[in-house]
Amino acid sequence: MKHLLIVLLMIGVLTSSAFAAHIVIIESTSFDPTHLMDQNWANVATGMGHTFSLLPQTALDNNAFFAICDLLIVSSGVIPLSATRRNIIRQAYSAGIPIYLQTEYDITYDTNQTWVDLVQDAAGTFSWNGNTTGILEPMWVTGTVSMNPNAVNQLLAFRDGAYGTGSREVETNLHFGDQEYGWYVRPLVTGAVNLAATSSDQYWVKMLTNPPLMENYIRNLLSYNATEVQIRCWHNGPPIVIPNTGGTFSAQTKIGNTGWTAQTFAAWTQVELPNNNIFGPFLYFPSVTVPPNSTTPTYTISQNVPAWAPPGTYYFHTAIGSFGNFILNLDSIQFTKLVVATD
Incomplete structure (x- = not known):
């Protein structure tokens, strides 16, 4: 002893x-x-x-x-x-x-x-x-x-x-x-x-x-403690403008792992409203594994914006981590919603 x-x-x-x-x-x-x-x-x-x-x-x-x-x-x-x-x-x-x-x-x-x-x-x-x-x-x-x-x-x-x-x-x-x-x-x-x-x-x-x-x-x-994984999101084309009647847009995304071991995490999408509140997740993948020193293929994802959504500037977030606990990385694109139609 x-x-x-x-x-x-x-x-x-x-x-x-x-x-x-x-x-x-x-x-x-x-x-x-x-x-x-x-x-x-x-x-x-x-x-x-x-x-x-x-x-x-x-x-x-x-x-x-x-x-x-x-x-x-x-x-x-x-x-x-x-x-x-x-x-x-x-x-x-x-x-x-x-x-x-x-x-x-x-x-x-x-x-x-x-x-x-x-x-x-x-x-x-x-x-x-x-x-x-x-x-x-x-x-x-x-x-x-x-x-x-x-x-x-x-x-x-x-x-x-x-x-x-x-x-x-x-x-x-x-x-x-x-x-x-x-x-x-x-x-x-x-x-x-x-x-x-x-x-x-x-x-x-x-x-x-x-x-x-x-x-x-x-x-x-x-402690030389970097995260090693990053998600990227982008939109090919002109700025995204959603009419007052609502609409849908698409974006591209991929995840890279610069580390020397495989990384597993959840991935999801959500939207930041003009008042900075977060809505979502819309897409949710509970377990995504990316091999060491590699990048996933590019995926196309879509987001619907209803007619009743308030007008203003929004941000479409793609994120990886543990939903509700922590975010390892996120990337965002901007879109604009026009004034809501009235009778």
């Missing part, structure tokens, strides 16, 4: 020390004293049992911090980054240091362009396609960042954001309307331990509106 207790104590010590990481946070308040993203990340990390170093932006002038860094957080999306500092961030990623890189609504910012650099370093491609102003709610959260360790399916107070699209190396996890505003990136190479994440708005971090989601980013980056 004595030997068993010693072994258990050793396991506990090893587990505890492995979980307690040292996080390097590049400060944000020198740019603007109200930009408290750095301190908010530090407080969340401390609450999780981690330690941190809050370093000036000049720390990015060389790689001296690599030796103490288990996770790098670049907390401001608006700071200028010289070519040297962008390169140091890229070196950290290539060295296997996980990174949370804050980006912002202006796609010309240095942080946004550094995100493109990281995707290229993962042998992928990424394109910033535009930005959306205003409060973007509901911002849907999907994948591992939505469930580990905390259940977070929506992010509120996401104010102004840039949207974009990426290759298979880029995993979407923040969704508003029919666009994507947050991602992971990782190389699709066996044994690779490079993972970075971004969300294209710092306001929600500044205002500390969702500490559980911040915890999820830290936990999943430290």
Whole structure:
């Protein structure tokens, strides 16, 4: 029994020390004293049992911090980054240091362009396609960042954001309307331990509106925990406009698995109404299995819109995960319903 207790104590010590990481946070308040993203990340990390170093932006002038860094957080999306500092961030990623890189609504910012650099370093491609102003709610959260360790399916107070699209190396996890505003990136190479994440708005971090989601980013980056499966949905043709008498439209969808093991999950469709309420599911498949490193065929699916549906902008969601529990990934297309016919 004595030997068993010693072994258990050793396991506990090893587990505890492995979980307690040292996080390097590049400060944000020198740019603007109200930009408290750095301190908010530090407080969340401390609450999780981690330690941190809050370093000036000049720390990015060389790689001296690599030796103490288990996770790098670049907390401001608006700071200028010289070519040297962008390169140091890229070196950290290539060295296997996980990174949370804050980006912002202006796609010309240095942080946004550094995100493109990281995707290229993962042998992928990424394109910033535009930005959306205003409060973007509901911002849907999907994948591992939505469930580990905390259940977070929506992010509120996401104010102004840039949207974009990426290759298979880029995993979407923040969704508003029919666009994507947050991602992971990782190389699709066996044994690779490079993972970075971004969300294209710092306001929600500044205002500390969702500490559980911040915890999820830290936990999943430290454990290299990506989702590996994504669903895609698109419509071939002009924008979908449903007349006041109702109608039907079709869309195409497929699911990809970039992991090295088969993945099984449910798949379904639902509709987000003009008032943001969710209606559905309409199609539901309780068990879908996608083999490793493969993509399903493209399927055509249809959606009927009744005449009595209120007018406005809708989003048709295709989703995978566990219905009613969590969403691994979703993709959406927009359609418009014209004014209801009256007698």
